[in-house]
Amino acid sequence: xxxxxxxxxxxxxxxxxxxxxxxxxxxxxxxxxxxxxxxxxxxxxxxxxxxxxxxxxxxxxxxxxxxxxxxxxxxxxxxxxxxxxxxxxxxxx
Numbered sequence: 001x002x003x004x005x006x007x008x009x010x011x012x013x014x015x016x017x018x019x020x021x022x023x024x025x026x027x028x029x030x031x032x033x034x035x036x037x038x039x040x041x042x043x044x045x046x047x048x049x050x051x052x053x054x055x056x057x058x059x060x061x062x063x064x065x066x067x068x069x070x071x072x073x074x075x076x077x078x079x080x081x082x083x084x085x086x087x088x089x090x091x092x093x
Contacts, residue, residue: 027082058071
């Protein structure tokens with residue numbers, strides 16, 4: 001038996017996923033701009049910046065009453081995905 005409530009909620013989730021894709025596209029373009037300004041491959045990983053990002057996300061998650069483990073996993077995964085993307089996209093000048 002199909003639960004109509006679940007189907008409606010899943011439609012909302014699908015809409016959110018589409019909105020995430022738009023944001024990911026925008027974020028990717030910004031990452032590409034940053035990458036163009038990096039001279040060396042060793043500049044791709046900025047541990048200090050990563051630490052600041054994760055610290056800020058933890059604080060904002062707490063302030064907004066969002067499970068901090070979820071947001072840490074999402075941002076850590078996203079950061080790692082973009083690091084991989086930067087390595088694959090890096091062109092030595």
